[in-house]
Amino acid sequence: MSAWDYETDVVVVGSGSAGMTTAWTAAQCGLDALVLEKTEVYGGNSAMSGGGAWMPNAPELIRHGQRDDPAKVVSYLRNIAPEVDRARHERFVEECGKVAAALEATPHFRNGYYWGKGYSDYHPSKGGNPLGRGIWPNPMDLRALQQESAGLRQSALMAGAPKGVWMTSAEVSDVIRVRWGASLRRYKMMMKMGWRKVHAHLTGAEMITSGRSLMARLRLALRDAGVPLWLKSPMKSLIVENGAVVGVNAERDGKPIRIRARRGVMIAAGGFEFSEELRRKFQPLLGGVGHSHGSPGNTGDGIMAGADIGAAIDLMDDAWWMPAIDTPGMPRPTVMERQAPNQYVVNIEGKRFVNESGPYTDFGHAVLAGQARGVDHTKFYMIMDHEAWTHNIVASHMPGMPAPQAWLDAGTLVIANTIEELAKKIGVPPDTLAATHARFNAFAAKGVDEDFHRGESAYDNFYGDHRQPNPNLREVKTPPFYAFRMVLGDLGTKGGLVTNENAQVLDQNGRVIPGLYAAGNSSASMMGHSYAGPGATIGPAMTFGWIAAHIMAGRNEAISPAPVAARA
Known part of the structure; x- marks a missing residue:
């Protein structure tokens, strides 16, 4: 028997929504748990996010009459991600509402969620719900965390x-x-x-609000359950005995520590968005670390620790892509900007290449597809007119306010009186941009985008102008004209350890590695190369953390959920 410095039932590596949900659920099942966090703050990407969770049949949805037929939800997931094992989709749909119900039974999640009505699933034409299946955390007072408030990861929101x-x-x-x-x-x-x-x-x-509210609530739930959270305690490697994972080698206070995990180890340490080596290896089109909005501590440690003992990995070429305006310091994600009607996006050739208003991951795939064909998509430009500038919020810039000088100095924003002059300033062919401009305006006048079908989806329409027939199309015609330099960013990587429907990690022959589990961005996403809707990172992360804890506790069937309560 190896000598151990610390023993517990469940070791959780990572303190985002997947990790904290695993640890909290383990405690509810009567197990001891320990959460290891590599950095000096907790919350991971989840704290930096909008905090939404895609959880069909969550109590908050049912209270609003949005009870789903599970078979239809599974069908939707199969339509958008047929390459994923069906059992994972089925298990997620079976369990996700139970997670939300169980959390609602705690003091910190009571009245903790609201439904994002109208924020459509990303692919309504494939079975998604146009009204949306996402729930978001209500605001809360940070002071409830008391001395631990300083340890909650900050967000750019x-x-x-x-x-x-x-x-x-x-x-x-x-x-x-x-x-x-x-x-x-x-x-x-x-x-x-x-x-x-x-x-x-x-x-x-x-x-x-948003992700910080979610993670503060989970931290309070962990504290009530007596689960310790160790900051600045990175895992270094997995400990394997007789083919099973039995613990981890970690550091605490700068010293090595061997931790035994009697029931299992959960890898919930995020993706590899800040690993230059892994980005260059698995995502060579980007040329290394790009413009990620994930946690700087996400360097793939957990994923590679699993791979080092023979675990299979998948989807390493993909990410939760997010086109961003290249503002100085940190590029700003774009969703509402791309759904505004009087704008379009062109590449360095001066051509449109995507439905600008569509899901951000689809936009990212279009960027990479062009790059693979030899078109330079390392930067591209959003073109808008003065009417848009004075009515729309762009990269948090409020309408009517002067253009930030830092944007002008950095080339983030270029302004010209004609489209041809604008083209020369940003280095795209003037004749091509003028033709693209005229073609877009002709589509806008008709209300139909014949090239990319912009505005035909309920998702496209969410931030559009609903006063017109196509909320996402209006002519770009009022000078001066504005060009915003854009780059491809991401919300984190989506490739990782291959898991089954129980969140158990599989080896390269498809066999379970005993004692090893993964969830969140440390696992190969159950969304495959797609994205079901807002919160489709956090919803599965929490759900598979919940499932894993029950498996570790010897309960193949999860706890029966509490009845759906009326809003207090």
Whole structure:
């Protein structure tokens, strides 16, 4: 028997939504658990995200009349990701609502979610729900974490907002839909933000939303369950005895420590978006680390620790792609910007190459496909007119405000009085851009995009202008014209350890490696090369963490969920 420095039932590597859900569920099943976090803060990519979870049949959805036929949800997943093992899809659909129900039974998740009504699944034409299957965490006061509040990972969402000013994801969509010339609606929104600032000043409240709210709630649930979380404690390798994973070699306080895991090890340490070596190896078209919005600690440690003992890996060429405006310092993700009607995107040849308003992962695949064909897609440009500039929020820049000088100096934003002049300034063929511009405007005048079918999906329409027949098409015709330099970013990588429907890691022959589990971005995604809808990273991450904990506890069937309660 090996000498151990610490023993527990379940060792969880990583403190994002997958890891914390695993540890919390293990505790509910009567097991001891330990969470190891490599960095000095907890929350992972989940804390940096919008916090939504794609969880069909979650109680919050059922309360709003959105009960799903599981077979239809599975059919949708099969339609968008047929390459994924069917059993994984079926198990996810069977269990995801139970996870949300179990969490709702805790004090920290009671009234903890709201439905993002109208935020469509990403592929409604393939069986997705146009009303959406995502749930988002309600705001909460950071002070509930007490001394652990400083350890919660920061997020770029709402970065730069005045102290006390915050918005939920639903309110962000409301802001986008407000035409800033509509004075009454604008006044109401500004009054709400002003009151929040005053309330924070008077009470000391530190309200957080989105992913930080989700991870704060999970941290409180872990604390109540007595699960320890060790920061600055990286796992170095897995310990294998007789073909089974029985523990990990880690560091704590800079010293090596051997930790025994009596029931299993969960790898939930995120992807490899910040590993130059792995990016160059598996995603050579990008030329190394790109413009990721993931956690800087995600360097693939957990994935490669599994691979080192013979685990299979898959989907390593893919990521949760996100086109971004190349603002100085950190490129800003684009969703609402690309669904605004009077804009289009061109490559360095001056040609459109994608439905700009479509799902961001699909956009990324189009960028990479062009790169593979020999078209330079390391940068591309969003073209808009002055009417768009004065009505739309772009990279958090509010309409009507002066163009940031830093953007102009860095070449992020270029302005010209004619399309031909704009083309020369950004280095694309003027004649080609002029032809692209004319063709787009002809489509916009008809309300039909004959090239890329923009605006034909409920997903495309979400942030569009619903006052017109096609919410995503309007002519770009009012000078001056604006070009925003864009790059391909990501929300994290989606390749990792191959798992079965129980989140058990498989070897290269498809056999279970006893004692080893993976979830979240450390596992090869159950979405395959697709993306079901908003929250389709976090929903499966939490669900497979839940499933794994039950398997480790010897319960192949998960705990029966609590009945769906009415909103308190």
